[in-house]
Amino acid sequence: FRTKEWNMVIPDMSSYNQPRILVGRTDVVSVTPWLAPIVWEGIFDPVLIDNIYKPMNLTIATTVFAVGKYVSFLKDFLETAEKHFMINFRVRYYVFTDRPNEVPSVNLSGGRHLTVISIPGSNRWQEISAQRMKIIHNTIETQIRKEADYLFCLDVDSKFHFRWGSESLGRLVSVIHPGYYDTTRNNFPYERRPASKAFMSMDQGDYYYGGAMIGGLVEDVYKLTKECQKRFEEDAKNSIEAAWQEESHLNRYLYYNKPSKVLSPEYLWQDFKARTKEVKVIRFSGVIKNYAAIRPN
Ligand code: UD2
Secondary structure, eight states: OOOOOOOOOOOSOSOOOOOOSSOSOOSSOOBOTTOOBEEOTTSSOHHHHHHHHGGGOOEEEEEEEEOGGGGGGHHHHHHHHHHHBSTTSEEEEEEEESOGGGOOOOOOOTTEEEEEEEOOOOSOHHHHHHHHHHHHHHHIIIIIHHHOSEEEEEOSSEEEOSOBOGGGOOSEEEEBOTTSTTSOGGGSOOBOOTTSTTBOOTTOOSOOBOTTEEEEEHHHHHHHHHHHHHHHHHHHHTTOOOTTHHHHHHHHHHHHSOOSEEEOGGGSEETTSOOOTTOOOOOEEEOOOOHHHHSOO
16 A cells, blocks of 8 residues: 655645634534544635645545446536546546446546446446445555555545535545434434344444445555455345445444544535535535436346
């Protein structure tokens, strides 16, 4: 793995707003009980944070799966990423698809690069979603770890609307699912069957994380995908498929391996949901899709 010196070098910039101790957002919680930041608009200075990360000369990788008809989401995903995702950083997109000829040609800015990787299709959407862990893990091993420092694995049926930048970088990064951020843990859609390796009991759990984003240092995403894949396969041997496939395994993993940074639902909204007052900006959201028309079954 590529390793980076991680020190907060004082940026070469003239001035920025003074950080305050008693003035700031009071309507949301911006730190977890294990002291990881929860990233909301208004708690960070984008210019300051970019100036800290820029000199590190980082490469940020993004994996995205576009299998079957989901290839039609790629154009908007990539075009909006070019406007909002990690602007002024080096970015490498890895697109996994069974329809390489249908990958749209999108104009990429300098320092941004796209690799198409062919994978087989599938007749079950659950399998497509679930096999992502294995494929990401293998591709980290063969390619990504030589080419990037950080990795964000994202859902393709989504668009960027606003800055998603260096404030999201961290060792292990997860996102709060927009459907469950005001829900008690006993009502989270965790896997509840003790026979499953994704099992969570009613009195376990911190937040419910969305499976549409896994991020962090390449090495930490590697460990996560390896462990989730292993547990997923153990379930499969026992003919169990967790309630929300890899999202269930991800949630279990993140309960036992706490994320070092948590992104607020600004980083994973859903277009069918009206914006709530604590969400000042929507940065990334899942588009409305017709499941029957788009999934293989
Ligand atoms: C939820 C999660 C998703 C995943 C899934 C597991 C959110 C917002 N979404 O979304 O991340 O955990 O549940 O069941 O947290 N795909 C294809 N072709 C297909 C089907 C899926 O390429 O035919 C890929 C594609 O990249 C897609 C992803 O798999 O974005 C997830 O599938 P989905 O969007 O159909 O799952 P969904 O919306 O139920």
